[in-house]
Amino acid sequence: MPPFDRSDQQIASLVAFIHTQQRSAAAMGPRGTGGRKGVDPSDLQTGNVEKGRRYFEGAGGCSSCHSPSGDLAGVASRYKGLELEEQMLYPRHAKSKVTVTLASGQEIAGTLAYLDEFTVGLTNASGVYQSWRTRDVKYKLDAPAEAHVELFSKYTDDDVHDLMAYLQTLR
Amino acid sequence: MNLPKRAILFALSVVAFHSIAAAQGASQQLLLHPTADSWPGYHGDYSGRRHSALTQITPENVKNLTLAWAFQTNQSIEIKSSPLLVDGILYFTVPENIWAVDARSGHEIWHYRHPRSKGEHIGHRGVAMYRNYLYFVTPDAHLLSLNSKDGTVRWNVQVADVNKGYWTSMAPLVVGKHVLVGVSGDFDNISGYIRAVDPETGETQWQWNSTPPAGTPKQTTGGMTWMTGTYDPELNLVYWGTGNPTPVLNGSTRPGDDLYTCSIVALNPDTGKLAWAFQVSPHDTHDWDAVETPVLVDGDFHGEPKKMLMQSSRNGYFFVLDRTSGKSLLTVPYGPVNWTLGIDKEGRPIPNPAKEPAPDGRLIAPDEGGLTNYRSPSFDTKNGLFIVDAHPSWSVYFAKPADGTYGWAGADYDVWGKGVIEAIDYQTGKIRWSHEVGPGGSGSGVLTTDSGLTFTGDAFGNFLALDSTNGKTLWHAGSGSYIASSPTTYELDGRQHVIMSSGGVLFVWALPEM
Numbered sequence: 260m261p262p263f264d265r266s267d268q269q270i271a272s273l274v275a276f277i278h279t280q281q282r283s284a285a286a287m288g289p290r291g292t293g294g295r296k297g298v299d300p301s302d303l304q305t306g307n308v309e310k311g312r313r314y315f316e317g318a319g320g321c322s323s324c325h326s327p328s329g330d331l332a333g334v335a336s337r338y339k340g341l342e343l344e345e346q347m348l349y350p351r352h353a354k355s356k357v358t359v360t361l362a363s364g365q366e367i368a369g370t371l372a373y374l375d376e377f378t379v380g381l382t383n384a385s386g387v388y389q390s391w392r393t394r395d396v397k398y399k400l401d402a403p404a405e406a407h408v409e410l411f412s413k414y415t416d417d418d419v420h421d422l423m424a425y426l427q428t429l430r
Numbered sequence: 431m432n433l434p435k436r437a438i439l440f441a442l443s444v445v446a447f448h449s450i451a452a453a454q455g456a457s458q459q460l461l462l463h464p465t466a467d468s469w470p471g472y473h474g475d476y477s478g479r480r481h482s483a484l485t486q487i488t489p490e491n492v493k494n495l496t497l498a499w500a501f502q503t504n505q506s507i508e509i510k511s512s513p514l515l516v517d518g519i520l521y522f523t524v525p526e527n528i529w530a531v532d533a534r535s536g537h538e539i540w541h542y543r544h545p546r547s548k549g550e551h552i553g554h555r556g557v558a559m560y561r562n563y564l565y566f567v568t569p570d571a572h573l574l575s576l577n578s579k580d581g582t583v584r585w586n587v588q589v590a591d592v593n594k595g596y597w598t599s600m601a602p603l604v605v606g607k608h609v610l611v612g613v614s615g616d617f618d619n620i621s622g623y624i625r626a627v628d629p630e631t632g633e634t635q636w637q638w639n640s641t642p643p644a645g646t647p648k649q650t651t652g653g654m655t656w657m658t659g660t661y662d663p664e665l666n667l668v669y670w671g672t673g674n675p676t677p678v679l680n681g682s683t684r685p686g687d688d689l690y691t692c693s694i695v696a697l698n699p700d701t702g703k704l705a706w707a708f709q710v711s712p713h714d715t716h717d718w719d720a721v722e723t724p725v726l727v728d729g730d731f732h733g734e735p736k737k738m739l740m741q742s743s744r745n746g747y748f749f750v751l752d753r754t755s756g757k758s759l760l761t762v763p764y765g766p767v768n769w770t771l772g773i774d775k776e777g778r779p780i781p782n783p784a785k786e787p788a789p790d791g792r793l794i795a796p797d798e799g800g801l802t803n804y805r806s807p808s809f810d811t812k813n814g815l816f817i818v819d820a821h822p823s824w825s826v827y828f829a830k831p832a833d834g835t836y837g838w839a840g841a842d843y844d845v846w847g848k849g850v851i852e853a854i855d856y857q858t859g860k861i862r863w864s865h866e867v868g869p870g871g872s873g874s875g876v877l878t879t880d881s882g883l884t885f886t887g888d889a890f891g892n893f894l895a896l897d898s899t900n901g902k903t904l905w906h907a908g909s910g911s912y913i914a915s916s917p918t919t920y921e922l923d924g925r926q927h928v929i930m931s932s933g934g935v936l937f938v939w940a941l942p943e944m
Contacts, residue, residue, distance in 0.1 A: 295842070296834075296838060296841045298791070298828050302790055302791070302830060303790055305789075341843065348793070348826070348846075351846075375888065375890040376866075376892070376906070377906060411824045411845075412795075416784070416788075
């Protein structure tokens with residue numbers, strides 16, 4: 260490569276600029292290259308607030324579990340943009356409750372900690388973990404997040420955008 | 431007892447012959463007709479059915495299955511390969527590593543470590559074998575041939591240019607005197623291809639390109655060939671799946687079908703000539719590679735005998751084709767899909783333009799990982815069931831002008847998914863039984879046997895043996911890590927073994943020794 264006809268200071272500035280660009284690109288992660296891009300909150304503003312509120316109270320069934328002045332008050336301050344939409348579609352951190360009934364008839368309730376085909380485990384009110392073989396007990400799950408799963412096949416994309424518009428008013 | 435001398439000599443010569451014959455390696459005969467004590471290629475045999483005739487382990491006795499031995503690779507990369515078994519020795523891989531292990535004891539015979547190379551180290555599906563030579567691809571898209579007895583390298587040829595964005599991860603397919611290799615890569619302006627190489631010298635014999643060169647007007651690049659195909663010796667056709675077009679989520683620069691991306695193709699293995707192609711996802715904008723195993727099945731279809739090819743594809747559809755012509759026999763979803771306007775008269779899904787990635791997002795079923803991925807399905811010939819680890823899932827796909835028209839050209843986010851083992855009636859697409867395997871996705875491929883067992887795993891790392899008629903669990907064992915491979919089985923010393931891996935460990939199961 261031919262030598263630069265520049266002062267030392269100009270070359271140092273050029274090098275610093277290149278390194279800054281490199282750091283910015285790296286900081287964007289794969290978004291800075293040919294990898295996955297990102298989503299801005301401004302991308303998610305195509306919905307209608309009033310339609311969203313009607314969907315929330317009506318066809319979406321959201322008000323059977325949620326309240327804009329209750330559990331969802333300030334939700335748009337807690338989550339913004341893509342994160343809010345992802346939580347709205349499926350609140351992956353929502354905990355399930357479980358009640359286990361032993362052969363004796365005794366019932367033990369707690370927060371679901373583990374469940375596969377063979378083992379059910381919960382943490383009790385004190386946070387202590389207990390488990391049983393599923394073949395030895397009966398158990399009943401209360402999994403509020405699952406109501407979200409049922410909506411996936413029912414939403415139109417407009418419903419999703421309208422709901423987002425409405426939820427973003429709950430600051 | 432005093433045996434006559436002639437009888438003793440005869441007995442010795444039989445033993446000697448067997449010893450010589452036993453060291454033949456993977457002959458053409460073995461590849462065409464694998465014996466009970468072998469698994470000479472990635473799929474076991476050329477059909478891709480991953481269905482075994484072994485019946486020692488049955489639905490009645492599988493509850494007694496016990497650990498024969500485990501082999502720990504002592505490293506954290508999860509095993510995705512299917513181990514080969516030839517002449518009592520297992521060969522399996524992770525990127526840049528091959529282990530040769532005694533199938534009786536589980537102890538290491540040799541371990542080849544390739545020097546750290548450039549390229550994507552996303553996974554490795556295993557080696558291929560021809561006579562006493564192994565064939566092994568590297569992250570920097572080289573193909574090595576090694577001596578199976580000690581792992582020494584015979585030759586090393588470049589199959590693709592890693593600096594352009596290619597890498598390789600697949601187990602090659604040996605057909606006759608051809609070693610077939612497929613390539614991987616996510617960058618723009620590179621085409622997928624299948625290259626046939628001479629097994630003795632590594633010289634290129636032919637190459638079939640899935641897409642035309644970069645810059646061809648109104649055409650796309652991409653179409654990577656990163657999973658091992660299958661082969662029909664009577665028709666002398668190799669069947670292979672191709673990956674997605676680029677740019678990935680934005681199809682505006684590549685209007686039209688984007689041939690031959692997201693397709694199943696039939697090639698002559700001697701010449702590389704295309705016999706037919708069927709496109710599973712015309713004009714894909716969701717990264718749904720159609721590289722899943724093209725499973726070859728001979729059987730009745732609606733009362734007529736047919737040579738079929740079946741694929742449970744990433745895009746959510748189950749395809750049954752006539753493999754002599756590529757004509758569609760059946761196209762049905764095998765889980766939630768919401769991105770099509772229906773099926774056209776050729777049996778191809780019609781993509782809905784309203785479900786292409788958009789600036790404000792589109793809710794799409796399935797997710798980018800697909801309704802299934804690279805793990806193998808199995809065709810149970812006894813029950814007529816195509817059994818697959820399915821991943822019903824939902825995601826949101828975005829693409830806006832600022833994302834450009836290069837590379838991923840957008841963003842996609844998984845919202846929710848779970849794993850379900852589904853047994854599909856191949857003539858109708860109806861799901862005969864399903865077995866839930868947990869949130870996320872199961873990760874394990876499927877193996878079926880003639881005794882009526884389905885071997886697979888769940889999302890928690892439990893190895894499972896299911897009753898193939900109804901999906902009920904008959905045996906399980908917790909493995910302690912994520913299962914990322916497909917099971918294999920073989921018979922050795924009169925004992926049936928099943929290999930299932932989890933994390934970096936091979937677990938080998940058998941009934942207790944008498």
